[in-house]
Amino acid sequence: xxxxxxxxxxxxxxxxxxxxxxxWAGGPKAVDLVVVADTRRLTGVQHYFANLxxxxxxxxxxxxxxxxxxxxxxxxxxxxxIMERTGLDLKSRKLVEH
Amino acid sequence: MDxxxxxxxPIAGVSIFWPGMVLIGYSVGVIGGFFGMGGAWMVTPGLNIxxxxxxxxxxxxxxxxxxxxxxxxxxxxxxGNVDYKLGIVMxxxxxxxIEIGAQIVMYLERIGMVGPIVRWIYVGFLFLIxxxxxxxxxxxxxxxxxxxxxGEKGVEGFTWYKTLHxxxxxxxxxxxxxxxxxxAWLPIFVSFLTGVLAGFLGIGGGLLRMPALIYFIGAPTHxxxxxxxxxxxxxxxYGAFTYTLKGRIELVAVFVMLSGAAIGAQIGTVATKYSKGxxxxxxxxxxxxxxMISIILKQFKYDTAAAALILSVISAICIYIMxxxxxGASAELREKKLASxx
Amino acid sequence: MRRKYLMYLATLLILxxxxxLASAAEVLQGKFVSQDKEKKTMTVExxxxxxxxxxxxxxxxxxxxxxxxxxxxxGIPPEPGDIVxxxxxxxxxxxVALKVMxxxxxxxxxx
Numbered sequence: 001x002x003x004x005x006x007x008x009x010x011x012x013x014x015x016x017x018x019x020x021x022x023x024w025a026g027g028p029k030a031v032d033l034v035v036v037a038d039t040r041r042l043t044g045v046q047h048y049f050a051n052l053x054x055x056x057x058x059x060x061x062x063x064x065x066x067x068x069x070x071x072x073x074x075x076x077x078x079x080x081x082i083m084e085r086t087g088l089d090l091k092s093r094k095l096v097e098h
Numbered sequence: 099m100d101x102x103x104x105x106x107x108p109i110a111g112v113s114i115f116w117p118g119m120v121l122i123g124y125s126v127g128v129i130g131g132f133f134g135m136g137g138a139w140m141v142t143p144g145l146n147i148x149x150x151x152x153x154x155x156x157x158x159x160x161x162x163x164x165x166x167x168x169x170x171x172x173x174x175x176x177x178g179n180v181d182y183k184l185g186i187v188m189x190x191x192x193x194x195x196i197e198i199g200a201q202i203v204m205y206l207e208r209i210g211m212v213g214p215i216v217r218w219i220y221v222g223f224l225f226l227i228x229x230x231x232x233x234x235x236x237x238x239x240x241x242x243x244x245x246x247x248x249g250e251k252g253v254e255g256f257t258w259y260k261t262l263h264x265x266x267x268x269x270x271x272x273x274x275x276x277x278x279x280x281x282a283w284l285p286i287f288v289s290f291l292t293g294v295l296a297g298f299l300g301i302g303g304g305l306l307r308m309p310a311l312i313y314f315i316g317a318p319t320h321x322x323x324x325x326x327x328x329x330x331x332x333x334x335x336y337g338a339f340t341y342t343l344k345g346r347i348e349l350v351a352v353f354v355m356l357s358g359a360a361i362g363a364q365i366g367t368v369a370t371k372y373s374k375g376x377x378x379x380x381x382x383x384x385x386x387x388x389x390m391i392s393i394i395l396k397q398f399k400y401d402t403a404a405a406a407l408i409l410s411v412i413s414a415i416c417i418y419i420m421x422x423x424x425x426g427a428s429a430e431l432r433e434k435k436l437a438s439x440x
Numbered sequence: 441m442r443r444k445y446l447m448y449l450a451t452l453l454i455l456x457x458x459x460x461l462a463s464a465a466e467v468l469q470g471k472f473v474s475q476d477k478e479k480k481t482m483t484v485e486x487x488x489x490x491x492x493x494x495x496x497x498x499x500x501x502x503x504x505x506x507x508x509x510x511x512x513x514x515g516i517p518p519e520p521g522d523i524v525x526x527x528x529x530x531x532x533x534x535x536v537a538l539k540v541m542x543x544x545x546x547x548x549x550x551x
Contacts, residue, residue, distance in 0.1 A: 035109065035346075040489055051464050053109055068165040075169060076169035
């Protein structure tokens with residue numbers, strides 16, 4: 001019984017992974033959607049990035065990845081620093097029944 | 099429209115209820131940190147329910163994963179147990195997969211079907227997660243009833259990888275750290291499929307890649323964890339890049355969510371220290387089911403109900419986890435004070 | 441060591457920032473009037489920025505603008521009456537479009 005449910009779960013996973021590929025097949029042909037950011041009512045940094053989006057998407061992509069990575073690691077540092085100050089013992093943990 | 103509660107998204111051109119966005123980011127951090135799995139599964143539908151066009155929701159989700167995986171990489175300072183050879187071989191498949199997934203999204207957008215199709219696949223996906231969580235719970239309950247000795251037998255689980263290792267299509271490769279030898283096509287194929295799904299749904303894919311690494315490739319669990327982390331980071335960064343190139347990312351939203359997630363992840367991770375028992379898993383499963391229901395609501399145009407349901411469920415589970423954390427933490431600090439006072 | 445690394449990073453960021461600061465594209469939104477296939481231009485009646493519930497895309501100004509779309513990335517081909525949003529650059533006396541978005545035919549809000 002247990003084995004069966006496991007197998008079913010596995011097969012379901014397998015089918016599921018294939019679903020997007022199935023969605024790919026067929027369907028009506030259509031044109032690309034183009035998005036233009038409306039820079040007219042933006043100022044400052046937002047204007048800069050929205051303009052970059054319109055003008056030079058590659059540079060925008062590099063910026064996006066860099067900034068995301070930087071913000072991620074920056075926040076990681078800051079939060080670790082703050083959590084250290086709380087005086088909680090975060091290195092060891094009591095046995096947890098997981 | 100331009101009221102205080104709504105934030106204008108310059109690229110997608112929509113105004114979004116920003117507290118909802120902060121709440122989703124924060125909850126993903128708390129819940130992901132607590133259960134040790136991505137939690138990105140609630141971001142794409144969540145953003146879509148708040149009003150983001152589907153393609154933007156996916157792109158924004160995948161970019162925020164990239165940022166979040168940077169946080170966890172910083173935390174572990176290195177990945178720990180990574181089979182780099184396996185990781186790099188898998189990268190080929192992962193990146194190709196993500197690209198294909200993203201291309202499918204763009205194609206569906208062109209024919210105007212991206213919303214419904216992604217939503218329905220998400221419904222199936224979340225159902226699968228819920229099934230996994232509940233069966234895991236049932237197993238654990240059974241095990242504790244039978245006692246540890248009787249339960250040990252079940253540990254081996256699937257051994258499908260033994261069969262898969264018999265497929266000897268060249269080039270054969272040996273992965274020293276993971277201690278396995280198989281055709282290079284096996285990890286590439288597995289990572290390709292998970293990559294497609296990750297790129298398509300805007301998730302890290304760890305939820306699928308981890309079991310795949312263990313059951314299909316036969317990597318030991320600790321290697322699977324490390325290698326998966328490595329894969330998530332690279333795939334997140336690549337996904338962010340390719341979705342930005344396709345113009346389907348909202349940078350402002352990424353930052354808002356990332357900031358929320360960074361704070362939330364700390365609370366979630368600390369809370370695991372004080373949590374006991376499996377009860378919380380059931381709450382998690384219910385949260386997944388509620389998320390699924392709210393996607394269905396969204397599909398049938400009950401937008402407000404969908405938003406209310408998903409936001410209230412994730413805030414409830416967040417408050418519960420925060421409760422665990424603050425109770426545990428204050429108890430620990432009190433004990434420490436007592437100990438130093440003596 | 442770390443300081444040097446940070447310096448490198450800062451320089452890189454400043455470089456990146458300055459690359460595209462010099463030029464800025466402009467955006468125009470309005471009603472598509474006609475397209476000249478031979479001259480590869482589009483004529484658009486400009487709308488202003490006063491978005492109201494009656495005028496979701498701004499109020500018509502009656503100002504006709506001609507844009508060169510020879511090199512532009514065009515989304516769903518607009519038909520007369522469609523609202524389009526165009527990112528363009530001014531080159532000499534001409535407005536050269538980079539991207540043309542068909543706002544009315546691809547209302548992203550519905551996706």
